[in-house]
Amino acid sequence: MPHQRSVAEYLRQPEFATDLLQIAKGVIAATGAWWFSDAVLESQMPFLAPWTALLTVHATVYRSFSRGVQTTIASTIGVGVSFLIGNYLGVGIWTFALAMFVGLAGARLSWIRDEGVAIATTAIFILGSGFDSQQPLLVDRLLELALGVAFGLAVNLLMIPPLRDRQAARYIDSVNRQMGEVLTDMSNQFSHTWDSDSAQEWFERTEAMSRELESAWQTVRFARESRRINPRTAMRIGSSHGRPAAPESAPHDEEEGYESILLRVDEGISHLRNLARTLREASSSETEWNTQFREEWASIVADAGRAIADPDSEVEPVFDRLEQLSADISQDQTLPKTTWPLYGSLITSLRHIVVIVDDVASARRARESD
Known part of the structure; x- marks a missing residue:
């Protein structure tokens, strides 16, 4: 079966x-x-x-x-x-x-x-x-x-050639899902314990995402070429059942939309790779983790993972929680000064990813509504 x-x-x-x-x-x-x-x-x-x-x-x-x-x-x-x-x-x-x-x-x-x-x-x-x-x-x-x-x-x-729009969307959604899975796995293990092997696996999975994203770029470039001297383009922008024709710039705008999404996803992968690298290096450190930071950061990572894997999922506002975590930790006078570079790196990388999550989700909804 x-x-x-x-x-x-x-x-x-x-x-x-x-x-x-x-x-x-x-x-x-x-x-x-x-x-x-x-x-x-x-x-x-x-x-x-x-x-x-x-x-x-x-x-x-x-x-x-x-x-x-x-x-x-x-x-x-x-x-x-x-x-x-x-x-x-x-x-x-x-x-x-x-x-x-x-x-x-x-x-x-x-x-x-x-x-x-x-x-x-x-x-x-x-x-x-x-x-x-x-x-x-x-x-x-x-x-x-x-x-x-x-x-x-x-x-x-x-035999009218395909425009490859569906392939481009499929690649983007696949990479988003993989990013969400890595974040969710990262959250589950960070809540308890993890080792350098786990962090190295996350890092390697981001490399695989980059390779798949390159396929997505090739698909989008192919779609741009496919629109040239393509009767299907004229059919799509022309009138249908008496409806007014779509603007001439519509196919170009759609391509630009895909390219913008791919650029943002590529940025997200880079920050996720940096996050995995930071955790890989931290796994060999003997520094004692702050319990409040560890629990809240893991919870935020889990919600960010669900949000990017499924933009339609219902999660609490992730960015606001991350800002609140940063403020709470900064007021904790018991934290050793040596831990701030590590905590700051984790917060900064996740903040970038959260912003990209919102951008990609908004672009995805706009693409589907179009």
């Missing part, structure tokens, strides 16, 4: 639908280009069109367009290099090597760097498939390359 549940959860993930759509687009584009090249054009090299179609199909229309232009240019250069070398130098081991050298050197050009290797691969196809029979068909080869690019672009336009 747990295995079936995990499979079902994976199938419901936005990434699964995106990957499945990308596979389908590649299959349709390559197959359609091959059929047209073979059945309609009756090409002697029907693999050129499906090959360039596969090179053109990317996850976004913008990337397909830019890469398609690069593929067309690189493949055209490859055809030209092949015909020049084959026509004037003949086809042999050294001339084939020369074609590869020219192709791979041309792939380093900055304006076709992403698809520049197509210069060399096109030369392989033409020189390796019998140059003498292909020599009179230069225009046909160029037509087939353009056909493949056209099919790739057409499929990407018809």
